[in-house]
Amino acid sequence: MLTEAILSVRDLEVVFETGRGPLRAVNKVSFDIRPGEAYGIVGESGSGKSVTALSILRLLARNARIVSGSVLFKGRDVLGLRDDEMRNLRGKEIAMVFQDPQASFDPVFTIRSQIGEAMSLHRSVSRKEIDANVVSLLRSVGIPEADRRKDQYPHQFSGGMKQRAMSAMALSNSPALIIADEPTTALDVTIQAQMMDLFRDLKERLGVSILLITHDMGLVAEFCDRVSVMYAGSIVETADVHELFKRPRHPYTRALIDSIPRLDREQDQLESIPGRMPSLLELPAFCAFQPRCRFAKPECLEGIPQAKDLDGARVACYRAHAGDL
Secondary structure, X not given: OOOOOOEXXXXXXXXXXXXXXXXXEEEEEEEEEOOOOEEEEEOOOOOOHHHHHXXXXXXXXXXXXXXXXXXXXXXXXXXXXXXXXXXXXXXXXXXXXXXXXXXXXXXXXXXXXXXXXXXXXXXXXOHHHHHHHHHHHHHHOOOOOHHHHOOOOHHHOOHHHHHHHHHHHHHOOOOOEEEEEOOOOOOOHHHHHHHHHHHXXXXXXXXXXXXXXXXXXXXXXXXXXEEEEEEOOXXXXXXXXXXXXXXXXXXXXXXXXXXXXXXXXXXXXXXOOOOOOOOOOOOOOOOOOHHHOOOOOHHHHOOOOOOEEEOOEEEOOHHHHOOOO
C-alpha cells in the first residue's frame, strides 16, 4: 500500500498578467510527493518548473495569480491559508533552496545572523543556542571551521559554500519538505556532486522529502525516486525514475534522454530537439510538442491530449495512448 502523500498538488493553474495578455505558465499540473521521497520535475527553461515550485510557497510575482487548483500539505490546502499562517509554514515545515545563493543572502549580514533569524522566526531560542545550532548546521553540510566561518559575510564564501549555507538555513527548523530549485546551477562538477551527496544524505538520514527542480536529466536519473516531465506549462509524463529511463513513453521525454551524452556507445554528435518551445502567450489548441515531434501524425492536431495511465506511467500523448510508440 502506498504511503499517503505529504504534498499533493491538483490541477494547479497559474497565470501571469502581461502587456500582451494573460500568460498561462502552469496548466492543470498535478503530482504527489511521499514522505522521504526525492521527486523531480524536469524540463527545458520556460517549461513552468520554477513557477510550480514557487506556487507551493505562494512566492509568485505580483502580476501572477493562481486561478485554480489546490496544494495540500499534510492535508491542509496552503492556497487557503492566511498570510500569517503561510509565513509560519515557510521555512518551518517547507523550506526552499533557491537557484542563486548569491541573490538569496543579504550581503550586509553575517551567515550566522541570517541562519539565526530563520530559527528565531519560528521558535524561541537564545543567542547561545543559535550560535551552537548554526555551527552544528554548517558542519552538517560540510563547511570546515564552522565556528569561525559562521561570523563571515556571504562574499567571503565561494559559490559552493553559499549553496551549502543555504541548505543549512533550509534545515534550521527541521522541515518535512525541501524544495531545491536548480541547486547545482553555476557550480563546477565536483561541487555539484558534493551538493547532491548532501541532499541524498539529508533524505536518507533525516527522512526529508525533496522536490528537485532541474533541467538536467542526468541529475534526475542519479537522485530522484519519481519524476514528472514538464513542457510548455503542462506535465506530459510522470513515472518511476527507473521506468522512465528504461521505457520513456512521451516523445519529449525520449528527446530529453537522447540528448544526454552516453558512455556505452559512440556518438559523433549529441542529439538535439529541433525548433523551440511555443510562446505561452499563444499556445496551440493541440499538442504543444507537435511541431517539434518526430513521431507526430495528423491525429496529434485534433486537440490537447489528456494524461492517461499506461503501465505504471501517466502520459499525455495520443501516439502513446494508441500504443504506437
